[in-house]
Structures are given as C-alpha cells and as structure tokens.
Amino acid sequence: MKKSSEKFANTAVLWQLCGFGGRQSNLGGVGAPRLRPRFKKRATTTPAVLCIFFSLLFAALVFFGWFDHSIFLSLSSENIEQLKTPKNYPLNCTAWNRTQTCPTNYPTVHKPTNLSRPSNQTCPDYFRWIHEDLRPWKESGITREMLEGARTAHFRLIIVDGKAYVEKYKRSVRNRDLFTVWGIAQLLRLYPGRLPDLEMMFDCNDQPVIKSRDYKGPNAGPPPLFRYCSNKWSLDIVFPDWSFWGWPDTNIRPWKHLSKDIKEGNKRVKWEDRVPLAYWKGTPSMAASRRDLMNCNISDQHNWGAHLYIQDWLKEIKEGFKQSNLEDQCTHRYKIYIEGRAWSVSEKFIFACNSPTLYVTPRHHDFFIRGMVPQKHYWPIRDNNKCKSLKFAVEWGNNHTSEAKAMGEASSHYVQEDLKMDYVYDYMFHLLNEYAKLLKFKSTIPPKAVELCPEVMACAADGVRKKYMLESLEEAPSDTIPCTLPPPYDPQELKAFLDGKFTNTKQVESWENEYWDKQNMKQ
Template sequence: MVNKRLWLRRPKLHASVNVSSTKNTPTLLLQLLTFTFLLVLAPLIRLRKYDPVIAVRKQLSPTPDCVTWNHTGVCPKIHPASSPTKPRSGSSCPDYFRWIHEDLRHWRKTGITERMVSGARRTAHFRLTILGGKMYVEKFREAFQSRALFTLWGFGQLMRRYGGKLPDLELMFDCNDRPVVKAEQYAAEGAAPPPLFKYCADNSTFDIVFPDWTFWGWAEVNIKPWSKFLKETKEGMEKSKWEDRVPYAYWKGNPKVSRQRHLLMTCNPTPQNEWNARIYALDWEQEAQRGFNQSNLAKQCTHRYKIYAEGQAWSVSEKYILACNSPTLLIQSRWHDFFTRGLVPQRHYWPVRDSQMCKSIKFAVEWGNNHTTKAKEIGEAGSHFAHEALRMDNVYDYMFHLLNEYAKLFKYKPKIPPDATELCTEALACHAHGKWREFMEESLEKFPSDSPPCTMPPPFDLGAFARAKMEAVDEVEAWEDEYWRKKDNVH
C-alpha cells in the first residue's frame, strides 16, 4: 500500500561519503606503446557491423532504482533513443486520435495563457510541468484512492518512453469523475475556457479527456495493468468459443452509483418476464474481503453478450467489456472518454436504449442469436479495437500527441512552480508496497521508444461522422420497434 503522505516526498539523504583517489598518471612509455598498437594493429581488425537502431536502444533500469534514490533523492537522467529510428509498421494513428483536434479547438484562436492555466486550478488535484525534458508535479489535494498516483505513474512512463521528445508545458489535472468546465459559461465570442485535463467529458463541457489511471492498474480492486489484462483475456477467449457461451447478456458491477445501473437490475428474469439478461450486483468491500475471487475481469468472457452501463459518469469498465469477443450491448451514454468516440454502432457495439433498456436488451439478444454471423463480427470488431487500437503503444502515442498539440497553443514559457517536486519512477514506486508496487513494476517502460509515435490523422467532418452513427442507431431502433409490434400483435 502507498502512504499518501509519503509518495513524491524526497528521501532523507545520508551523509555523503568522501572517497579520496590517487592519480595514476600513465608513463610516457605506456602512452607510446598504446599509440603504436592503435596505429599499427587497428586497421587489421575487422570491426563487426551492427544495427545502429539496436545499438542506440539502451535498456532503462528494469526496476526502480530505490537504493540510489533513497541515498540521493535525485531522479535518474533518462537518455532517449538516438536517431536513426526504425519506422513502426502501420504507423498511422487510429481514427479516434482525430478527436484531439476537436478537444483543443476551443483555444485555437486565443492560444493558452498562463492565466487560463491558473484558472483551472480550482478543482485540480495536481499541476504537471514539463520543462527541459524533466517532469515536475505540484500537488493541491488528495484524489480518491490511487487515481492521482497511477495517473502520474502513467506520465512517468511516457517520459521513459519518449524522454527528450516531450515539449515544455504545464497542465492542471482533475481526477474526479464528472467534467466541470461548462460550455455555456464560455459562449461569448473570444471567451476561452480554462484548459483542465480529466478522464471524461460530455457534449456540454470543454474538459480535455486523457487516459484514466487504470491503464496502469487499479490496486484497490485488484484490476491489473491493461497490457497484462489483455494478455490474460486473450488466453481466456481462446478457451471459450462464442457459440459455447451462455446465450444471454451479462453485467456485473456496483448498481448504487447511477440511475442507469439501478434500472438495469430490473432486467433480471422474473416469473413474468425473461429479458435475456443476467445481472449481478458487486460489493467491492465484500469482494476485497474474499480476495477478489469473483471479480477477475479476464475470466468474465463467459456469456455471448456483455452489457456496458455508465456509473457516476463514464466507467472504466467499458474497455474491459469490449476486450471480450462478445458483442457489447452499450446502453445509451452521455459521457465519453478519450477513445469511446471512435466506436461505431453496429460495427464495434450494439446500441441499447436507455428509456426501455430491458426490452432493448431482450431484442438485442434475440437478434444476435438469430444472426450469429453478424453478432460474432460485432464482438470480434469490438475486441480487435480493445486489443489493437487501444494497446499501450497507442495509449502512449495518444498521450504524446495530445500533449504536443496542447503545447503548440502556449503563449508563454512555463516555469517550475516553487512547491513542485521532480517526477520520476523512483519518486513514486520507492514508497509503494504490495499491489501498488507490483502493478508499477508490471507496467514499467523498460526501453525508450526506438520508433517515432504514430502519424496523427487530420481533422474530419464531425457532422458527417455524427450523422452516420445516428443512422446506425436509428436503424437498430427501427428493427427493435418492428420486433415489439409483431410480438404485441401476437398477444
């Protein structure tokens, strides 16, 4: 566990050790012999040819260097991979990267000033500053559980991956669920909102969405880092064919956090109705006491269909649900995180009405069980999105491009805040224990990237994209309405 008062605290330094050394000056004769050897024999030696890319890709410390950190309190210098670099195969970024242009659109005309950034401090949990290839963090308040800790860990891994390539900037980060920068407050011409980074937003807010902390693990509920989860899920999917899974829709979670989830609980079968859903309430406190033996997400690919329902805002569960190659039944959502706007109905998921979700779920399962080829395609496309478009390479590249485009808007030169502390792997991990330390070591970036980030796609026609998604949803709802008309007429 992490002592919240200790993480990012500098260790108490030991007294420095004064080691005297004697100068061993080579004699003139030794110098002459060495020079003669190099001059005469060196041309005769066949030097081995080597791949320059491999030669410059030096491994970083495979584990946090806590011995040195506890002694010096100094963050180790990160040496980025040198040029030349090898291009990444399929180097174009996934389509959801296009939303970076839209999320930063509100500052295109005005740029970002120091006053704007300071204005975002009101709800922020920390300020992150990048200057001269180093990161610094200034904490304002404690976040829920380890959200801030693992978000900062993610920033630290980005630095290990792309150290020296990140631009100078500073940002404010709010680790709470719901967005707070209301669009209606900045409707006047030329009024620029404070740039505040969050995990989610909606159509009425201007918060800048950023990958959530669970990509590096959620220690309090034993959810492993994303890369490890994907590996375990893939192994589990290979053992269970879609046709052999329970032919119902499955959801398990905390129903107390939102109206939508509360209503979802009513979709369980009753003597009067079979809604084709199997819904289970999960109490995380009880689950922790039982050792989390009923909540391993990698082992929940047991049903043909998985349901996604929002929580207090967006829910981190969406990516885990998509990762199973079972069609995701996505109940109409208000909130979005950084990748969900790239999901397309009827391609990556099946849309479910919020207003009559039980009937909508029943129809979705009936339709899928009668159109198994198409249902499997939707499940596989959603799973492919999670395993490929959302793999950690792309998560880090999204972070890189978002920060790079954000920094281009700056109208001032950031400086290190007086109360800031340098951020590095050791500053976070050396005070962590148990699952917290385990997840950090599992998600540690061990090499600087030897290839550039993927290539950012250009902005796109948001109107056309939104219309296409709406048409796909409307089509499903028309099928559903027809299904219930026929069913009601029979009765």
C-alpha cells in the same frame, strides 16, 4: 597471448566496419569474419586501400602499446549488435534511498533506429478528436490566467527542458492521481526529450465541470482542464485513465498485461458455446440508471435475457478478488456496458471479451470510444427502456449469429489493436504536443512542485501498488517513433461521420419497435 588476441580481435572489428568479412557476419552476426579483403571493382579500390592502411596503422599502434585498446573491447563482434538497441534502465531504489533525488543517468534524448514502424504510419482515426477537444482555444490560445482558472484540479503537471514536475492540490480517490502521474512518467521515459515545455491542470473526479454554456464568444477564455471523460455539454479535455497502468484497489492489472489475459480468456469458450444471454456485473448504487438496469434481471415473472450481478467489493477484498478476474467473465454471448456517475473505466474490459457489447445510451465519452460505430463495434440499448431493448438485442443476436459474432470480434480487435499501449502513449504524446502549441506563456516550476520520476513514486510504494508499477515500467526509450497524427475533420466530414452513427442507432430502434409491435399483436 590473451592480450595479443584481444588486440587483433579489435583490428578484426575495424575490418568488419570497413565492409570486409563473411557474408553472414553483418557486423558481428552469424558466422566468423573473413579478414581477407575482396575487391570486385576498380572503382572501389581507393577507399578500400585507405581503410586498410588506417586499420594496419591502428593495429601497429595497439600491438606496440602506443594506444590503449581497452576502450574498444565493447566493440567485439558479439556486442556490436547490442549497440543497436536501447539500454534498459530498471528502477533504481538503492540510489533513490541514498540521495532522495531522481537518477541522472536516464537518456535526455534518444534517436530511434528501428525502421519496422515507418514514419508515415498514421494513428488510428480516434486521434482526430484531439483537434476537436482543443478547438475552443484554437483562435485565442491559452493564457496563464485561463490556466489558473482550473485550480479545482487535483494536480498541476509541468514539463520544463524535458523534465516533469508535479504540484499536488488535493488527493484523489483510489490511487487515480498516483497512477495517472505514473503513466505520464512512463511517457517521458518512452519519448525522452520529445515533449515541449508545458503546464496543465488535471482533475481526477468523474463529472466534467467546464460547461460550454458558461464560455461563449471569441473571448470566452475557458479554463483548460484535463480529465478522463467529457460530454457534449462540456469542454473538459479527455485523457487516458489511470487503469491503463493498473488499479490496485480492484485488482486490475496494467492494460499491457490484462489485455493479453482477456485475449487468452476468450479462447476458453467459443462464442457459439457461450451462454446465449447478456451479462453485467457491477455496482448498482453508482447511478440511478444502474439501479434501473437491475429490474431487467431474469426472474420468475420476466425473461429479459440478462444475467445481472452485484459486485460486492468489500467481500472481494476480503477474499482476495477470487470472483472478479476480468479474464474469467467472457462466458456469455453478450456483455452490457452502462455508465456509473459518468463514463465507466470498465468500458475497454467489456469490449475486449469478443462478445457484442450491448451499449446503454451514454451521456459521456472517453478518448477512444468516439472512433467506434454502432452496429459495427456495439449494439445500442435505449436508456429509457432498457429491459425491452436488451430482450430484443439478445433475440436479434441469437437469430443473426454470424453478424453478432462479427460485431464482437470487431470490438475486441479494436481495443486489442487500436488501443494497445503503444497507441495510448502516442495519444498522450500528440495531445500534449498539440496542447503545448496553444500556450501563450513560459512554463515555470512552482516552488512546491516535486520532480517526477518513477523512483519518487515506486520506491516508497509497497504491495500491489508497487507490483503494478513494476509491471508497467518502461525501462528503455522507444526505438520507434510515434505514429503520425491524422488531420482534423473538416466540418462536412465530421457531420457525415456523426450522422452515420445516429442513423445506425435509429435503425436499431426502428427494428426494435417493429419487434415489439409484433409481440403486442400476438397477445
């Protein structure tokens, strides 16, 4: 009787697929299926009759044992809904330990079915800088000779027929290369088969090295080199940094989880109740500018409105990072951002705090900061007169609390929404696609390259490294499509945008000058 009921249950599924059944069934949804066909219009009778005929024929073949019905068991009413979502593919270390090869069961292509993210959804405006970063090669394209000129890189990434390979040249500091490559592996899992063939060189050090002055003219041929930051004097191509997938050396969780932790941390102390001073904690030895910043700490002689702390990483490592949780550092009304050797990975963590960021004049940029605007997302601080600049910023904020609070909320919203992991992956996706269009050679797999997949990196890992890899593992293809890449700036539009940022900064400096002029007159 059980087998017979299974056979008739499969026939019921076919009737559902024909369009008959309860109003709420929806291919195996809520409510029991109604098997009685309902004909409302004569115009639909013919296809309905055909569907009934083939359903009854199928039922007869199954009932008399002339057809194996078992292959349709997965199409039961309660399972049809599951066919609409991608299957998960967790890390398979058992197979990896046995074969030492990447799994072959992960989909090589996936057609998204989720319409909750429409195809015309445009990416955030900072994606437009992809066009600007690749502009040096727009006319000439990228030859293999140009690519080989970037052999100072830590590794070469190759994508051929949807599979990625890595050839390592040297080891980077503090797991940067490992988690950068891990992030690229997750991109391939998220959008399988959607990235074109390409080869790229990646440098994990701080300072940009491809100087614009060395490559002038239409036939200059600068080497295309990817890294985490660049500046207005360099041509290095910016790429999301490793910490988006975790930084075990400093106990920083993957951004997908950490951003939520900081968001919850923001709720502990309302902005109005936070310490009405500026806060910074870091390593002053990283740069002269940071050592200079420490002179702005509150002391018996001066009150510059800032609490500044030295981060002792050796002590933190020994004590289990008890005093370095980023979600616990949103207790002051203002946060300070200042570069280290170059751009600092701390940038997004500081912006996420719901407190206005006092942004010390930078020399470098990462991939997302170029979409942020002074006075809207941050308050500019002079690098050559930090203490007075900080003092004025804190007093201005405490006297204009509604504007200051709105600024902190705007910057936090920016990094929580426009910098969520969906957009980080989409930025990588569009950057690599646009880059690949410039290549004038066929990508090939070097003899020493190793196929890239999560098992290669994570199965042999241990401790916090493995923990963060598992936390940031993309277990299934995305069921949504990437956002639409916005067009490049036209020259006048870009100039107007940059001029607006410059004007906003100069306005703050003008207010600051007026403030200190009045203070000097009082003395």
